Amino acid sequence: MPPRPPTPPLRLEARGLSKRYNVPVLTDFDFTLEAGEVHALVGSNGAGKSTFARILCGLTPASSGALQLDGESYTPISKAHATAAGVVMVLQELNLIPTLSVAENLGFEHLPSRWGFIDRPRLRAQARAALALVGLDHLDPDQPAGGLGVGQQQLVEIAAALSRECRVLILDEPSAALTATETEELFVRIRALQAKGVAILYVSHRMDEIRRIADRVTVLRDGRHIATHSAPDFAVDELIREMAGHAQVIRPTARVSRRTQEVALAVRNLTAPPRVRGVSLEVCAGEIVGIAGLVGAGRTELLRAIYGADPVTGGTIELHGSLAVLPDPCAAVAAGIGMVPEDRKADGLLLPQSILANTTLASHDRLSHRGWMDAEAARRTTLETTATLALKCDRLEQPVAELSGGNQQKTVIARWLLRDAAVLLLDEPTRGVDAAAKDSIHRLMADLAERGKALLMVSSELPELMANCDRILVMSTGRIVGEFTPADWSEERITAAAFAGHMNPST
Amino acid sequence: MPRWLKDYAPLLLIWIALLGLFSFSSDRFFTAATFSSLANQIPTLTVIAAGMTLVIITAGIDLSVGSVLGFAGAVFGLALLGWNLPVPLAVLLALLAGAGAGWVNGWISARLRVPSFIVTLGMLEIARGLSYLLTDSQTQYLGGTLSNLARPLPGIGLPPSFFIAVVVVILLQIVLTRTVFGRRIIAIGTNEEAVRLAGINPLGPKIAVFVITGALVGLGALFYTARLGSSDPNAGSGLELAAIAAVVIGGTSLMGGRGSVVSTFLGVLIIATLETGLAQLGASEPLKRVITGAVIVIAAVIDGWRTAGPGGPAALVRRLLKR
Numbered sequence: 001m002p003p004r005p006p007t008p009p010l011r012l013e014a015r016g017l018s019k020r021y022n023v024p025v026l027t028d029f030d031f032t033l034e035a036g037e038v039h040a041l042v043g044s045n046g047a048g049k050s051t052f053a054r055i056l057c058g059l060t061p062a063s064s065g066a067l068q069l070d071g072e073s074y075t076p077i078s079k080a081h082a083t084a085a086g087v088v089m090v091l092q093e094l095n096l097i098p099t100l101s102v103a104e105n106l107g108f109e110h111l112p113s114r115w116g117f118i119d120r121p122r123l124r125a126q127a128r129a130a131l132a133l134v135g136l137d138h139l140d141p142d143q144p145a146g147g148l149g150v151g152q153q154q155l156v157e158i159a160a161a162l163s164r165e166c167r168v169l170i171l172d173e174p175s176a177a178l179t180a181t182e183t184e185e186l187f188v189r190i191r192a193l194q195a196k197g198v199a200i201l202y203v204s205h206r207m208d209e210i211r212r213i214a215d216r217v218t219v220l221r222d223g224r225h226i227a228t229h230s231a232p233d234f235a236v237d238e239l240i241r242e243m244a245g246h247a248q249v250i251r252p253t254a255r256v257s258r259r260t261q262e263v264a265l266a267v268r269n270l271t272a273p274p275r276v277r278g279v280s281l282e283v284c285a286g287e288i289v290g291i292a293g294l295v296g297a298g299r300t301e302l303l304r305a306i307y308g309a310d311p312v313t314g315g316t317i318e319l320h321g322s323l324a325v326l327p328d329p330c331a332a333v334a335a336g337i338g339m340v341p342e343d344r345k346a347d348g349l350l351l352p353q354s355i356l357a358n359t360t361l362a363s364h365d366r367l368s369h370r371g372w373m374d375a376e377a378a379r380r381t382t383l384e385t386t387a388t389l390a391l392k393c394d395r396l397e398q399p400v401a402e403l404s405g406g407n408q409q410k411t412v413i414a415r416w417l418l419r420d421a422a423v424l425l426l427d428e429p430t431r432g433v434d435a436a437a438k439d440s441i442h443r444l445m446a447d448l449a450e451r452g453k454a455l456l457m458v459s460s461e462l463p464e465l466m467a468n469c470d471r472i473l474v475m476s477t478g479r480i481v482g483e484f485t486p487a488d489w490s491e492e493r494i495t496a497a498a499f500a501g502h503m504n505p506s507t
Numbered sequence: 508m509p510r511w512l513k514d515y516a517p518l519l520l521i522w523i524a525l526l527g528l529f530s531f532s533s534d535r536f537f538t539a540a541t542f543s544s545l546a547n548q549i550p551t552l553t554v555i556a557a558g559m560t561l562v563i564i565t566a567g568i569d570l571s572v573g574s575v576l577g578f579a580g581a582v583f584g585l586a587l588l589g590w591n592l593p594v595p596l597a598v599l600l601a602l603l604a605g606a607g608a609g610w611v612n613g614w615i616s617a618r619l620r621v622p623s624f625i626v627t628l629g630m631l632e633i634a635r636g637l638s639y640l641l642t643d644s645q646t647q648y649l650g651g652t653l654s655n656l657a658r659p660l661p662g663i664g665l666p667p668s669f670f671i672a673v674v675v676v677i678l679l680q681i682v683l684t685r686t687v688f689g690r691r692i693i694a695i696g697t698n699e700e701a702v703r704l705a706g707i708n709p710l711g712p713k714i715a716v717f718v719i720t721g722a723l724v725g726l727g728a729l730f731y732t733a734r735l736g737s738s739d740p741n742a743g744s745g746l747e748l749a750a751i752a753a754v755v756i757g758g759t760s761l762m763g764g765r766g767s768v769v770s771t772f773l774g775v776l777i778i779a780t781l782e783t784g785l786a787q788l789g790a791s792e793p794l795k796r797v798i799t800g801a802v803i804v805i806a807a808v809i810d811g812w813r814t815a816g817p818g819g820p821a822a823l824v825r826r827l828l829k830r
Contacts, residue, residue: 309703309704329705329706330703330706330707332706333706334706339704341704346698346700347704349698349701350697350698350764351697351698352697352764352765353694353764357690361694361707362705362706364690364691364707365687368687371686372687373685373687373690375685
């Protein structure tokens with residue numbers, strides 16, 4: 001009789017892990033992570049995923065419960081301690097220091113030095129090696145990290161983690177800022193690490209990715225373990241049901257084109273160097289137009305240029321058939337445009353301030369008489385809007401910083417509902433938002449289109465664009481390189497169009 | 508406890524504690540004369556610190572208020588004595604001089620995007636230099652021109668300047684909390700880029716807070732002149748620090764986005780009471796400065812704890828106290 005193969009050792013084991021701040025955020029959580037597996041952790045925002053990850057990498061101590069790493073008791077007291085033990089995390093938020101170079105950021109914890117001076121050649125070589133791990137070979141390691149786009153910054157963060165010796169790698173929404181191609185690249189790296197026996201904890205909202213990469217999935221809800229499924233054995237519908245804890249989220253299946261013949265927004269040959277180079281497009285009233293493209297294709301910059309947020313050097317904009325001059329966002333808003341920016345915390349929200357202060361920000365003129373705020377009208381209209389959006393909060397005076405990502409995003413969107421903007425520019429409107437909130441944002445967009453608004457939406461998630469848009473434009477190196485309608489689009493074709501421009505950088 | 512009281516309770520308690528402490532250590536302290544002298548001293552600092560609060564809420568700072576006070580006073584003196592203008596016109600010129608200096612501060616810092624710290628540091632020198640030039644570095648005696656402003660009203664014992672200052676505080680607090688302008692300056696101090704992308708041009712409010720502060724410095728110069736009966740080119744030196752200290756003690760964040768004019772007024776009361784009380788106890792000038800400085804730092808530390816949120820040290824202290 002052959003000897004039974006030894007059971008593979010558990011890389012990481014959590015028993016009865018709990019964490020309380022003022023309320024319990026993680027309750028009696030059991031979790032195992034085997035060497036060489038990708039274990040996905042899913043749940044709505046606030047389910048306790050980030051808290052668990054933060055406990056693992058020593059950013060916050062558990063209130064009770066025990067952790068074991070390769071069979072030994074593991075109680076990380078600091079991030080440095082966790083890193084030394086081989087538990088490395090890529091944070092959801094970007095943590096690069098914008099004024100330091102890419103190389104300095106990568107080597108920040110152990111800058112190679114000679115007699116106290118930084119050994120630049122060695123630093124650069126280390127950085128190149130790390131960048132090659134994520135396919136960023138072409139990146140100049142000496143350029144300041146702040147000059148990179150969000151997607152590239154995220155990749156640099158991942159490179160920093162990959163270049164360390166690690167036993168457990170924690171990825172928190174790693175693909176949030178990545179394009180489809182970059183995500184593919186990331187998956188290749190993840191598989192390579194897996195083969196080397198690294199255990200990977202993969203926190204994500206993206207069901208399609210989880211289905212592809214994860215060996216097991218654990219669902220968290222309200223800080224409690226709900227279920228753990230093994231590889232081929234999970235259906236997205238079921239996961240969503242377990243996360244939401246109520247009846248399945250229903251997607252609108254049949255889509256009727258709401259497009260009217262009235263062109264609400266017409267952009268002609270708009271140029272805003274260096275990222276926007278002669279873009280023309282039209283969005284009709286009642287239409288949702290999506291913009292696909294790789295990170296760095298100029299999608300965000302295009303929206304900002306239309307909105308007057310960045311200087312424009314050429315081209316014209318027409319609104320409802322008449323020429324509009326929009327030198328600044330002030331003029332754009334007055335002309336009936338609203339923008340939901342990519343980075344809601346930096347560019348959209350007044351985080352420490354109330355929901356009310358945030359929702360009314362663009363509508364001061366309508367909610368005041370001779371300069372005096374009409375507090376009553378502000379409350380009433382905000383209440384109506386937050387109800388429409390199913391925005392969850394204790395009270396309208398609650399600081400936005402206390403809300404979950406999904407509700408924060410709804411607050412930004414509510415601002416433009418209050419304003420009743422006729423044209424909405426949405427830049428990654430559901431990034432970092434849980435599945436339920438995502439769904440209600442999508443419904444709202446459809447509803448707005450129904451009511452004759454024109455929506456122009458940027459997203460890096462092709463399925464999202466295909467599920468919500470009437471048309472998809474593909475942008476590459478500052479130009480529109482393709483246009484698709486539901487009749488002729490597919491993920492492959494759109495991806496191919498997006499990629500085409502990047503194959504030949506001379507164009 | 509009503510919300511407004513809750514907001515002001517810590518500062519009121521500190522003030523009352525100071526009053527109690529000084530009354531206990533000196534039997535001359537808790538008298539009408541002390542309060543009358545306090546009320547006579549603080550109007551200038553009150554109106555300037557009130558304006559400073561607005562500037563700091565937008566995440567700016569105005570270091571020039573002391574010098575601009577000297578400048579506005581010099582303009583007032585010159586208008587009366589040099590140009591023989593009637594008093595109302597001279598008053599108007601003094602206010603305009605302050606507002607003009609404020610506009611220059613605001614326009615350069617907001618429009619040309621130079622940190623207000625540096626612009627107003629320059630203005631601190633410029634305005635002081637101008638006030639020397641205008642007065643030939645001489646103190647001008649103005650006699651009793653405005654002395655009614657600073658003379659205690661019969662029966663009440665408090666001067667009109669004190670009431671004007673209190674009205675300014677209340678007005679600005681209402682502007683801050685109830686008007687579009689007020690909401691906008693708080694929003695700008697919180698996240699200027701978000702405000703811009705919401706379709707609001709931040710330039711106007713950013714310049715306006717400096718103009719308002721400048722005009723209030725002009726008013727402060729009039730109070731000052733009224734009290735001393737002269738226009739002194741050295742007037743107000745160091746006042747910017749007292750004003751900033753009052754704002755900080757009042758809990759307004761130097762990072763912008765949060766603050767209250769009424770709290771600043773309580774900060775002024777605390778500083779003035781401390782100084783008067785220490786003087787009555789016979790503390791030397793150097794010792795007074797050491798203690799006042801320590802109080803400012805302690806206030807800032809306590810405020811840092813208070814705003815650190817539920818996990819902050821304040822919660823720790825509260826929990827310890829509960830036990």
